[in-house]
Amino acid sequence: MKIGSVFILICLLISVVALFTNSTxxxxxxxxxxxxxxQKYAVFALPLPDKYDFAGEDVPMGNFDVREAFDRExxxxxxxxxxTLLFFKRANRYFSVIEPILKQNDVPDDMKYLAVVExxxxxxxxxxxxxxxxxxxxVAAKQYKLEVSNEVxxxxxxxxxxxxxxxxxxxSYKIFKSWTLVAASYNIGMGALQKxxxxxxxxxxxxLHTNEETSRYIYRILAVKYIMENPRRAGFHFRKKDLYxxxxxxxxxxxxxxxxxxxxxxxxxxxxxxxxxxxxxxRKTSLNVKSGNSYFIKIPASxxxxxxxxxxxxxxxxAISAPSQKPVE
Numbered sequence: 001m002k003i004g005s006v007f008i009l010i011c012l013l014i015s016v017v018a019l020f021t022n023s024t025x026x027x028x029x030x031x032x033x034x035x036x037x038x039q040k041y042a043v044f045a046l047p048l049p050d051k052y053d054f055a056g057e058d059v060p061m062g063n064f065d066v067r068e069a070f071d072r073e074x075x076x077x078x079x080x081x082x083x084t085l086l087f088f089k090r091a092n093r094y095f096s097v098i099e100p101i102l103k104q105n106d107v108p109d110d111m112k113y114l115a116v117v118e119x120x121x122x123x124x125x126x127x128x129x130x131x132x133x134x135x136x137x138x139v140a141a142k143q144y145k146l147e148v149s150n151e152v153x154x155x156x157x158x159x160x161x162x163x164x165x166x167x168x169x170x171x172s173y174k175i176f177k178s179w180t181l182v183a184a185s186y187n188i189g190m191g192a193l194q195k196x197x198x199x200x201x202x203x204x205x206x207x208l209h210t211n212e213e214t215s216r217y218i219y220r221i222l223a224v225k226y227i228m229e230n231p232r233r234a235g236f237h238f239r240k241k242d243l244y245x246x247x248x249x250x251x252x253x254x255x256x257x258x259x260x261x262x263x264x265x266x267x268x269x270x271x272x273x274x275x276x277x278x279x280x281x282x283r284k285t286s287l288n289v290k291s292g293n294s295y296f297i298k299i300p301a302s303x304x305x306x307x308x309x310x311x312x313x314x315x316x317x318x319a320i321s322a323p324s325q326k327p328v329e
Contacts, residue, residue, distance in 0.1 A: 114134075
């Protein structure tokens with residue numbers, strides 16, 4: 001009995017020592033890991049501008065409610081790094097198409113940020129059925145002279161949908177006389193916004209009580225503009241070669257029907273995948289062209305898939321600038 005008791009006691013002591021040793025080692029490893037986190041990882045509150053504007057209209061950053069709403073969207077978009085970095089990459093390719101069209105229509109350049117917020121500069125479809133970079137629903141698309149059919153959907157045509165967006169902006173500005181309210185109307189609709197501003201007797205978006213979606217929509221536009229115009233201040237570092245390059249394109253005028261767009265693409269020296277990439281408004285593998293009508297199909301240069309890498313970083317706090325491209329009327 002004595003020998004058995006001693007053996008059991010020794011085993012218990014060994015177990016306690018082992019448990020204590022393992023716990024100590026674990027604590028030391030956790031402590032070392034925590035120190036590494038403290039040294040290498042940090043989340044910063046971001047300094048906010050005291051003065052700011054959108055489309056030449058002052059943003060009252062001295063108002064606590066405006067400042068806090070802006071701060072919320074700035075933090076969300078700065079710390080959603082992957083998505084925001086993709087904004088920079090895509091903008092380098094597509095802003096060069098959008099900007100000249102805005103200018104031609106006397107629409108402020110800042111309105112391009114609506115396209116970023118609406119779609120991330122992608123041809124997406126919303127749960128409500130809005131499509132393309134500018135997110136037109138079918139009724140509004142047709143109202144603003146975009147063709148929408150089984151074979152052609154110009155909501156996916158960047159130049160033409162940007163022209164349509166400009167027509168909307170101009171109509172809205174005639175009513176509200178404020179580009180910030182024009183931007184708000186793009187989310188909520190002109191009619192609904194008119195009712196709200198009239199009922200509340202206000203002419204400034206920043207004095208308007210509206211739904212959370214529209215409110216956050218405007219402040220997200222403001223935040224995205226700030227980030228994209230001040231990338232270094234927002235913590236984004238990239239080189240020119242990290243951004244998606246401009247791709248030179250030619251246009252082929254088509255005034256007769258095409259029964260097989262796959263064969264058409266091959267004759268133009270590209271595959272169907274690339275034809276669709278540059279002409280997403282083509283919705284079928286055929287194109288019926290009515291008498292007197294015509295379309296312009298984009299065809300990339302012969303060596304378009306060869307990446308040309310430009311080295312060098314953008315200067316601090318500088319918005320990206322892409323090669324100019326003449327837009328399609």
